[in-house]
Amino acid sequence: MKDLRRLWTLSLIFKLVLAALIPLSADEAYYWVWSQRLQLSYFDHPPMVAWLFSLGSFLEPLLHAVRWPSVILGHLTILVWYFILKDRVSLEKFKIWIYLVLFSPLLGFGSLIVTPDVPVVFFWSLSMYFALQALETKKISSYVALGSALGLGFCSKYHIVLFVPCLLIYLLAEKKWREVRWTGVLLTIITGLIFCAPVLVWNLQNDFQSFRFQLNHGLEKSVYNPEWTVSYLLGQVLIIFPLVFWAALRAKVPTNMRWLYYFAWGPILFFFATSFRALVEANWPIIAYPAVLALALFYPRIETWLKYYIGFWGLIVTVVVATLFIPQLRNLNSKVREPYDFQNLSAVAKEVSPLYASSYQMAASLWYFSKVPTFKLKDISRFDFFDTLPEAMPTGNKFYLVKRETNGLPAWVSEQQWQMKEIKKISPDFVLLEFTR
Known part of the structure; x- marks a missing residue:
């Protein structure tokens, strides 16, 4: 015993x-x-x-x-x-x-x-x-x-x-x-x-x-x-x-x-x-x-x-566990690497505001790692908790979006005539965009 x-x-x-x-x-x-x-x-x-x-x-x-x-x-x-x-x-x-x-x-x-x-x-x-x-x-x-x-x-x-x-x-x-x-x-x-x-x-x-x-x-x-x-x-x-x-x-x-x-x-x-x-x-x-x-x-x-x-x-x-100490091992699996990618990406949440993300996974990770509230842009992906929040829809005349380059945009962005400008590529996968109207 x-x-x-x-x-x-x-x-x-x-x-x-x-x-x-x-x-x-x-x-x-x-x-x-x-x-x-x-x-x-x-x-x-x-x-x-x-x-x-x-x-x-x-x-x-x-x-x-x-x-x-x-x-x-x-x-x-x-x-x-x-x-x-x-x-x-x-x-x-x-x-x-x-x-x-x-x-x-x-x-x-x-x-x-x-x-x-x-x-x-x-x-x-x-x-x-x-x-x-x-x-x-x-x-x-x-x-x-x-x-x-x-x-x-x-x-x-x-x-x-x-x-x-x-x-x-x-x-x-x-x-x-x-x-x-x-x-x-x-x-x-x-x-x-x-x-x-x-x-x-x-x-x-x-x-x-x-x-x-x-x-x-x-x-x-x-x-x-x-x-x-x-x-x-x-x-x-x-x-x-x-x-x-x-x-x-x-x-x-x-x-x-x-x-x-x-x-x-x-x-x-x-x-x-x-x-x-x-x-x-x-x-x-x-x-x-x-x-x-x-x-x-x-x-x-x-x-x-x-x-x-x-x-x-x-x-x-x-x-x-070795991936904690040997970063090269993180490339063995995308799910193992993902938290580290989002942790590095989270710095952008402190650079621009209001910042949105293109998926609930990205928005939540940026929020957690930066401790700056970051929301998923409404309707940019399948319906989830973020879509129920009023903050998911921008209310001012400017907002920023970080997304994977391959991801699209919700229909309302063009319907409301938002103008898009690429601010920078953050890595081979991610891009930061600015929207104004």
């Missing part, structure tokens, strides 16, 4: 140090901007990710430590699973599970990046703990806690709704209905609605924009492309790791742990089904991964295979 505490603590410290050193990605900067304009919810996602950034606002002078509340919450997921598994597996097996999580590209290193995935995995795991407690002890308090966790999970990411069908199918298939206390179920529903009220109220006030956007985002295409399904399946096998995926697939769990099958494979199969309708992003089934890794513990060779898993993902993480 002492070894587990040391492993948990040291890995948390390691995460906090790295989180403070690595510049915020463009999407993280976007969520950080939300924390500068706190709302009940947002067009793109529920509000939890903005709330976490807001909690860390006092840490901003410490490099990028504004991430720390999210990193700590993500690391607490391990603690939740300790309470789920402590009476069901040996400490040695749980130690293997911790290593599987710490070296997982999304649950481990990926949990340093502040996205809606971090809190939804935590609240999904917490919901699982309370659901099992409710079935085993039949305590009303467990049902109330389950509703609270589900509600907060809905404030994190809408994918938490998959918890309900996974649980219902488990209860039906395993004939567990007699263990359900129906008064408790009513309290779960009421508590859940209370805790997800911010999202419900915001959507009621905004014509259900967020719900409709996410539904269309996940089921948007009418013509099937086989590449969606193939890329989804290959992506899941790679992220989970082929040997671990095989171990989870072949694992035989005790009767009292058959719920793992439903919470591990349920979300993965759901998104497999949706891959016949639209492209599925690789991280969407992340809620299933803790249970998938728990399934793998019951395959005899998992301890032997662990070294290959750690070696492969450990090498990838080492290369990514």
